[in-house]
Amino acid sequence: MKILCMFLKKNIGLFFFTLFFLLLQTICILLIPFFTKEIVDKGIASNQIEVVLWIALKMMLSSAIGAVVSIICTYLTAKLSSLFGADIREKLYLHIQNFTLEEQKQYGPATLAARGSGDVANVQQVMVMLIQMILPGPFIGVVAVIMTWNVSRELAFIVALVIFLFFCTVAFVFYKSIHNMKAIQDRIDRMVTKLREVFRGVKIIRAFDNSSYEEGRTNDTFAAYADNMIAINRRFAFVSPTAFLILGLVMAAILWFGSFKVTSGTIKIGAVTAVIEYVTLSLLQLLSGALVTVKIPRAVASLTRIQKVLEQQTCLVDVDNVKDGEYDKTVEELVQFENVTFQYPGAEKAVLEGISFSCKRGQTVAVIGATASGKSTVAKILLRFEDIQGGAIRLGGINIKEMSQQFLRDHISYVSQTAFLFSGTVRDNLKCGSEDISDQQMQKAAVIAQADGFVSALKDGYDSRVARGGTNFSGGQKQRLCIARALAKTADVYVFDDSFSALDNRTDAMVRKAMKENLHDAAVLIIAQKLSSIMEADEIIVLDQGKMVGKGTHQELMEGNAVYREFARSQQYGGRS
């Protein structure tokens, strides 16, 4: 709700303008029965056709004005809701962009994307409905009561009572159904989740001959959805019959009281039918509004979900006075880990504990360890995707917490574990949005990463399209493109997180050889579990369950480190033990 209020505050002019036109529209609609009354009471009563025509002209005019006003009102409503959508979407994206990876992971990319698309669309839809279908009800009701008041106070009282009565009926039905309506989205989610699961697991389901079991479980989610919808439908089944019942009864009542007034000469006969028409129009408008209220709780739920994301503050921000200027690229130990400890918030065990090492310019340091040994985390905390709890990481002599994130990452080039490519061209991907990288630089990087060969062989070369998720490249090709992307960027430190896993041994060796020849100026950090990728490193750090259990060259570790030797043995290196 808060975001909605904020939006309306910002666009208060547009909002009131829209409401004003809505009111005008309502008045124009009710002017038709008003003028009909004039025709009856003035035109027919005076037996003058000219009078009738004159009133009909006024009627036409108000009808035309009404149409123009309504069209403007429709446009304003569409504009208001479209602005709201665009505004919230951009806000959401900019906000989420600052989340840490862990904060993003709580939701997952699909969910976060759904907040900006599906959820915002839900709110927009109801926003339009509110102005176009629901609000006209009360508006027309109030105007009808006022116009009736001009005819007769007693009749105005009946009209007000009737509108209020119907309003109560709708409110009651709505109130009774609200928990069912809130459940709709959840039931849909369950249906979809279950079906997705069945679809993905079809082989295993069939292998275990569980098709009918899963069919039953899927059908349960369908039935739960249907039951919930039926409960809502049954309650809403009261709404239109009630509207028409009330309409019939009020017609009778107005005729009754009206007749006495007409015969006593207080009002004219045309006024009676005009009042009946006012009530009819009001009730029908309220009815069509009532029937779309079903959508409101879903939109409110969406709004709440959006709000939740927007209110979540990221825990990782730049310090106020950054020391970017003190960065010294001549420091001997370019990267320093000093007794570093890292733990996810709320976790029982630290991922990394007491890690110390350093990496000099021109040196290659490797980190090796089993799955879940924490080796990938070393790269993530160096790039400050997460903040460490103990110790310090220094780059060029400065604690990375005292740099701006942008400055830090400008000086590190990184290849992530999963080879991720953006949709676009190969060139877009390799330059990664940077204007500073020349074509020569890009191609040189591709040559080093052994990617130039297959890219040049493509019909459009570096302008070839990369499909979403890079699905039109093989795993090995994607990985080589990611390496090329990192190499194209000029940096002081290059970090490779298990980036050679999808390459066959020959390509792996060629990439590493080319890298060695070209990166002699930078510090290189390689994280791997394949021994062949790191054997030649100047220093190898062995991690086991978050702790450093060895440090040295391949030879040294083969001789003195049991964990390392076990690794080597499992990968058929040096059988002696």
Next chain:
Amino acid sequence: MSDKRKSACQYAHSIYLFIHLLKDQKWKLILVMFACIVGSFLYTAMPWFMGNAIDNIVALISTGSHLEITFKEIIEAIGQPIILIVIAAILSYFFSYMAERIMADVSEKTSLYLREQLSHKLTKLPLQFYDKTKVGTVLSITSTDIDKISEILLIGFNQFMLAFFDLIFGISIMLVISPKLTGIVLVVLAISMASTYFISQKSQKAFSQNLSTLADYNAVTEELYSGAMLIKAFNTQAVCTERIREVNQKQYKAHLKAQFMNYVIYPVIRIISQFAFILSAVLGAVMVIRGNITLGVVQAYLQYVSQVSEPVTQFSFVLNSLQAALASLDRVYEIMEAQEELEDPAEPVVIENPKGEIEFHHVSFGYVPGKTLMKDVNFVAKTNQTIAVVGSTGAGKTTLVNLLMRFYEVNGGMILFDGKSTAQMTRQHLRSLFGMVLQDTWLFCGTVAENIAYGKKDASREEIVAAAKLAQCDSFIRTLPEGYDTVISSEQSVLSQGQQQLLTIARAALANPNVMILDEATSSIDTITEQRIQKALAELMKNRTSFIIAHRLSTIQNADLILVMKDGDIIEMGTHQELLSWDSFYSKLYYS
């Protein structure tokens, strides 16, 4: 979708399907129709009674001065019409409630029926269907498309019926009152109907444009959120924000247009029907002045003008949503009518005491008709042997398993289990002989224990724990918040990839099959963990015929038979030693 280009014949087919779908609910729908006729009739009667009352009052006034009219006279004039109106209102309440209430159930029961049919059909479809169909398509058909069908039943059916009879009764009575006037009204209504149809066609186009820009926006944001790490690492936030602004702007424009088109139809219809109303009012007034007609009748007539112009707009709306619902129904039936798996044989072979001897006999196969992948595969796996299948990606290793499990049918040759053709058995029986551990660690949303017991639902807790111990996962399961009762799924990553893999091994172990298939079962586990679970796998393969598909050659050196595959066929076979003893493809792989 190419709804518009559909031929009349296809429409007829869709409508046939729709009617067929409602066959079971025939009596309920007839009842609803009856209720709508009565409701409409009563609704039409009310203005007539009102007109009567007004005429009576007018007559009363014109007979004398106000002072002389007594209470009794007024009652006589209006009593009867008012009572009739009240009765009509109450009766119409009951009939319309009946109609609404029946449709409240019918609509959702029909969609539930369709959904159940769909999920049943999914169990019968061959895996080819799953290969070529995107899961998103099936999800949107099951949720959104079927919802459109229930929506048209819930709202559309009653609305259509009422509109139809309102129109019939309204026009009939108008014709009785004044055929000439009615002629004019009908012309105006025809214009109204045509313009409604025209605008709603346009608005549908704008609407689908809106949806597609929204989908684009969703896709771009999802991609950028997925690549968040790289965006941070390469500091490309500004470029990405620019991209978001661009798609957001497109969606803004499409939304503005769609919403405007969607609602602008109301004022357009209103002005046309108001035009009919004003025209009738003027002509009616002239007729009253000339004494051709009474005031009450004109009043009633004007009410009928409103009554018939409303249905016209409703028709176009119902027609539009019916069109959409029929397109949805077509999509549902596209799946419902898809080719099913071959039926199981009428008299299936049952293997009483399976030994687990498997033979591929001149097997040929292709996933796509006309594109043969596997030309001629022959080999024999003897009881309790371990067979390894190696080869690069796309060589056909998994295809071998797919055929063995009869996920796909062979195109030529046959596969024998203990000397019997697997095509002669029921799939259920065949698959009960096998256990599988796949690279894709599929776990369903349920507890750890339920997942392990997936192949043997009556397993006791002790059996489950024993299987977990064998698969080396007992210890980490106990560290989970609720141990064996922790709820997991493969969508949410409570467990690491390796841990999920161990669970699938426990699951296969508990089912205790005759033949075990390990399809890249350890590829997502690092080599040290892999070594740790080798013991579990060895345990799993003991006293069973086993197939191991591996890309790491280190794990299969002890196999009794190694099949080397390339381009769909087996190019070499033998033991590790045999294959290394000559200049084989295998030795190239091994030494690379």
